[in-house]
Amino acid sequence: xxxxxxxxxxxxxxxxxxxxxxxxxxxxxxxxxxxxxxxxxxxxxxxxxxxxxxxxxxxxxxxxxxxxxxxxxxxxxxxxxxxxxxxxxxxxxxxxxxxxxxxxxxxxxxxxxxxxxxxxxxxxxxxxxxxxxxxxxxxxxxxxxxxxxxxxxxxxxxxxxxxxxxxxxxxxxxxxxxxxxxxxxxxxxxxxxxxxxxxxxxxxxxxxxxxxxxxxxxxxxxxxxxxxxxxxxxxxxxxxxxxxxxxxxxxxxxxxxxxxxxxxxxxxxxxxxxxxxxxxxxxxxxxxxxxxxxxxxxxxxxxxxxxxxxxxxxxxxxxxxxxxxxxxxxxxxxxxxxxxxxxxxxxxxxxxxxxxxxxxxxxxxxxxxxxxxxxxxxxxxxxxxxxxxxxxxxxxxxxxxxxxxxxxxxxxxx
Amino acid sequence: xxxxxxxxxxxxxxxxxxxxxxxxxxxxxxxxxxxxxxxxxxxxxxxxxxxxxxxxxxxxxxxxxxxxxxxxxxxxxxxxxxxxxxxxxxxxxxxxxxxxxxxxxxxxxxxxxxxxxxxxxxxxxxxxxxxxxxxxxxxxxxxxxxxxxxxxxxxxxxxxxxxxxxxxxxxxxxxxxxxxxxxxxxxxxxxxxxxxxxxxxxxxxxxxxxxxxxxxxxxxxxxxxxxxxxxxxxxxxxxxxxxxxxxxxxxxxxxxxxxxxxxxxxxxxxxxxxxxxxxxxxxxxxxxxxxxxxxxxxxxxxxxxxxxxxxxxxxxxxxxxxxxxxxxxxxxxxxxxxxxxxxx
Numbered sequence: 001x002x003x004x005x006x007x008x009x010x011x012x013x014x015x016x017x018x019x020x021x022x023x024x025x026x027x028x029x030x031x032x033x034x035x036x037x038x039x040x041x042x043x044x045x046x047x048x049x050x051x052x053x054x055x056x057x058x059x060x061x062x063x064x065x066x067x068x069x070x071x072x073x074x075x076x077x078x079x080x081x082x083x084x085x086x087x088x089x090x091x092x093x094x095x096x097x098x099x100x101x102x103x104x105x106x107x108x109x110x111x112x113x114x115x116x117x118x119x120x121x122x123x124x125x126x127x128x129x130x131x132x133x134x135x136x137x138x139x140x141x142x143x144x145x146x147x148x149x150x151x152x153x154x155x156x157x158x159x160x161x162x163x164x165x166x167x168x169x170x171x172x173x174x175x176x177x178x179x180x181x182x183x184x185x186x187x188x189x190x191x192x193x194x195x196x197x198x199x200x201x202x203x204x205x206x207x208x209x210x211x212x213x214x215x216x217x218x219x220x221x222x223x224x225x226x227x228x229x230x231x232x233x234x235x236x237x238x239x240x241x242x243x244x245x246x247x248x249x250x251x252x253x254x255x256x257x258x259x260x261x262x263x264x265x266x267x268x269x270x271x272x273x274x275x276x277x278x279x280x281x282x283x284x285x286x287x288x289x290x291x292x293x294x295x296x297x298x299x300x301x302x303x304x305x306x307x308x309x310x311x312x313x314x315x316x317x318x319x320x321x322x323x324x325x326x327x328x329x330x331x332x333x334x335x336x337x338x339x340x341x342x343x344x345x346x347x348x349x350x351x352x353x354x355x356x357x358x359x360x361x362x363x364x365x366x367x368x369x370x371x372x373x374x375x376x377x378x379x380x381x382x383x384x385x386x387x388x389x390x391x392x393x394x395x396x397x398x399x400x401x402x403x404x405x406x407x408x409x410x411x412x413x414x
Numbered sequence: 415x416x417x418x419x420x421x422x423x424x425x426x427x428x429x430x431x432x433x434x435x436x437x438x439x440x441x442x443x444x445x446x447x448x449x450x451x452x453x454x455x456x457x458x459x460x461x462x463x464x465x466x467x468x469x470x471x472x473x474x475x476x477x478x479x480x481x482x483x484x485x486x487x488x489x490x491x492x493x494x495x496x497x498x499x500x501x502x503x504x505x506x507x508x509x510x511x512x513x514x515x516x517x518x519x520x521x522x523x524x525x526x527x528x529x530x531x532x533x534x535x536x537x538x539x540x541x542x543x544x545x546x547x548x549x550x551x552x553x554x555x556x557x558x559x560x561x562x563x564x565x566x567x568x569x570x571x572x573x574x575x576x577x578x579x580x581x582x583x584x585x586x587x588x589x590x591x592x593x594x595x596x597x598x599x600x601x602x603x604x605x606x607x608x609x610x611x612x613x614x615x616x617x618x619x620x621x622x623x624x625x626x627x628x629x630x631x632x633x634x635x636x637x638x639x640x641x642x643x644x645x646x647x648x649x650x651x652x653x654x655x656x657x658x659x660x661x662x663x664x665x666x667x668x669x670x671x672x673x674x675x676x677x678x679x680x681x682x683x684x685x686x687x688x689x690x691x692x693x694x695x696x697x698x699x700x701x702x703x704x705x706x707x708x709x710x711x712x713x714x715x716x717x718x719x720x721x722x723x724x725x726x727x728x729x730x731x732x733x734x735x736x737x738x739x740x741x742x743x744x745x746x747x748x749x750x751x752x753x754x755x756x757x758x
Binding site: 052053054055057061095096098099100101102103105106109110113114126127128130131133134135150152196197198199201226227228331 | 442443444447448451537540541544545547552553554555557559641644645646647649650651652656657687690691695696697698699
C-alpha cells in the first residue's frame with residue numbers, strides 16, 4: 001500500500017515537472033535576421049536535393065553534376081556580381097533524397113535551418129517537389145526552377161509564391177507534337193496509346209489542344225497501359241486494326257515503347273509515328289525495335305541540344321558544356337538529359353541572381369520570376385526562357401524533331 | 415536480482431521519457447521532424463515484425479498498407495473534412511480490413527505463399543493511386559498539412575507534431591508489447607517454430623496468421639497516418655515496393671521478433687542514409703546490403719538480440735555470479751507459454 005502511494009506520488013511529481021517544463025517552453029524567436037541567410041560579402045550559398053542513391057540515382061547525379069559544372073565555371077570566372085557591386089562565389093550544398101518525398105522535405109528543412117541557404121534550386125522529381133512546395137511557402141524560402149514536367153509548380157504563382165518550375169510541361173510537349181500531325185495538312189486520323197495516369201492524360205490533353213481547329217481527329221478508342229505492364233501487344237494490335245494515319249505512342253517506359261514499335265512493324269502497319277521525349281532515343285528505342293529503318297515518318301520533341309548529336313559538334317555552348325562536365329563533374333553522365341537540364345537551370349538561376357534588385361529572398365524570388373533570356377546555354381535555337389509568363393513554365397516551348405538518316409533534326413514545321 | 419533489474423529498466427524508461435519530452439523544446443524543427451519520422455517508420459516495422467518476426471511469415475506488402483493509411487488520412491481530412499481522430503481510425507481500420515481480406519486466402523498457401531501474394535499489393539496500390547487522380551492527386555500526390563498546434567500549448571508546429579507522433583507511436587508499441595508477451599505472442603511463436611505442434615495444441619495456424627497479417631496491416635496504416643501528420647504529403651512513391659524491402663531489411667537488422675528491434679529499425683532506416691550521405695550517397699544501397707549481411711553473420715537475431723545478450727552478460731558480471739542467466743530460446747518460451755493452455 002505504502003509502496004503504491006509512493007509510486008503514485010512519483011508519477012504526479014514527474015507529470016507536474018513535465019507540465020512546468022512544457023509551460024515554460026516555446027522556442028525563442030530568432031528576433032528577425034539582420035542579414036539574408038546564405039549571402040555573405042564573398043559567397044552565395046544555395047541548396048539542392050536530388051536522388052543520389054536508389055533506382056534513379058543516375059538521373060539525380062546527372063542533374064546535380066550539370067548544375068555543379070555551371071556554377072563552378074562561373075566561380076572560376078570570378079563569381080556572380082549582385083546589385084551591390086560585389087562579386088560572390090556560389091557555394092552549392094547537395095543532399096541525397098533517394099527519390100523519397102519525405103526525405104526531400106527533410107532535406108529542404110536541413111538546407112534552410114542547418115546550412116542557412118539562400119534558396120533551393122533545381123530539385124528533381126514531381127512528387128518529391130510537390131511535397132516540398134507547402135514547406136517552401138511556410139518558411140518563405142525560394143524553391144526555384146524545379147525539374148519536373150508537371151504543371152503545378154508554375155501554374156499558380158499567387159497560391160505558391162515561393163515555387164516555380166523550369167522545363168516544359170507534359171501538356172506543352174503534347175501540344176508541340178500535335179504540330180507534326182497538323183502539318184500533314186489533310187484529314188488524318190490519330191490512334192493513341194497513353195499511360196493510364198494523370199501524366200499520360202496531361203500529355204494527351206496538350207495534344208488535343210494542339211490539333212484544335214485542324215483536320216486532325218483522334219480515334220475514340222484510346223488505348224492505355226500501366227507502367228508495370230510487361231507487354232502492349234494487344235493494344236497495338238487493336239490500334240493497327242484501325243489503320244490510322246498517325247500513331248501517337250505516348251509511352252513513357254522505354255521497354256514498352258520498344259515493344260509497341262516492334263509490334264506495329266510486325267503487323268505491317270506504317271503510320272506516321274509520334275514519340276514523347278522520354279522514349280525517343282535512337283540507341284535505346286528506335287534501333288532495338290527496328291523502327292529506324294521501317295517507319296517512313298518519325299517525329300518527337302525536345303528543347304535542349306543533345307551533345308552527342310553531330311550537328312552540334314562545334315556549337316560553342318555544347319563544347320563548353322562537355323568541357324565543364326568533364327572538368328567539374330566527371331562522375332555524372334553528360335549524355336543524360338538531366339545533366340543538360342541541371343546545367344541550363346543553373347544558368348537561368350545565375351541570370352536571376354544578376355538581376356536581383358536587393359539582397360533579400362523576396363528580391364531573389366522577384367528576379368527568379370522575371371528572367372527573360374533567349375541565350376541560355378544548351379537550349380535549342382528559338383527556345384527562350386520567359387519566367388514572367390504567369391501560369392506557364394519558364395521554358396515553355398518545345399521544338400519538333402523529325403527522324404531521318406539515323407538522327408533527329410529540327411523539323412521545318414512550326 | 416530480478417527485482418533489481420525491473421527497477422533498473424523502469425528507471426531507464428522513465429529517464430528516456432523525460433529526455434524525449436524535454437528534447438524538442440530546444441532542438442530545431444528539422445531534428446524534431448526527423449525523430450517523428452523515426453517513430454513513424456518504427457511503427458511500420460513493428461507491424462511487419464508481428465507478421466514476419468513473430469509469426470514467421472514474410473510480407474512484402476507493408477508499403478501498400480503504409481500508403482493506404484496515408485491516403486486514408488489525407489483524403490479523409492482534406493477532401494472529406496473529417497476530424498483527425500476519425501481519420502486515424504479510418505487509417506487503421508481500412509488497411510486492417512484489406513489485410514484480412516488478403517490474408518484469408520493467402521495464409522492457406524504453404525511455405526512462402528504469403529510472400530508471393532503480398533508482392534502484388536504495392537504494384538496494385540501504386541497503379542490505383544495513379545489512376546484515380548481525382549481522389550488521390552495522381553503522380554503529383556496529395557498535400558495534407560493536418561498537424562496544427564493548438565494555441566493554448568504555445569508550441570510550434572514541429573514540436574506539437576513531435577509530441578503527437580511520439581505519443582501515438584508509444585501507445586502502439588505498448589499495445590504490441592502486451593500482445594506479443596500475451597496469448598497471441600505465444601500462439602504465434604509456436605506456429606513459427608512448428609505448425610504441427612501448434613495444431614495439436616488447438617491453435618489454428620491459419621486463423622492466427624491471418625490475425626497477425628491484419629495486425630501488421632493496421633500498424634502499417636497507422637504509420638501511414640503518422641507519416642502524413644509529419645510530412646504533410648502522400649504520393650504513389652510512398653507505396654512503392656522498394657519501401658517494403660527496405661522496411662523488411664531494417665527489421666532484420668534491428669531484430670526480428672523484438673519490439674526493441676523495431677524501434678532500432680526505425681532509427682536505422684532514417685539515419686543510415688544521412689550517415690552515408692556525408693561520405694558518399696552513391697554507396698547507400700551498397701552499405702544497406704553490407705550492414706544486412708554483417709548483422710546476419712555476426713548477430714543473427716539482429717541488434718536488439720545482441721544488446722540483450724550484452725545486457726545479460728553485463729548483468730551477470732555485475733552480480734559476480736559466474737555466467738549470466740541464459741536467455742530462453744524462442745522454442746522454450748513457446749513451450750512455457752503454451753503449457754497453461756494445454757492444461758485446460
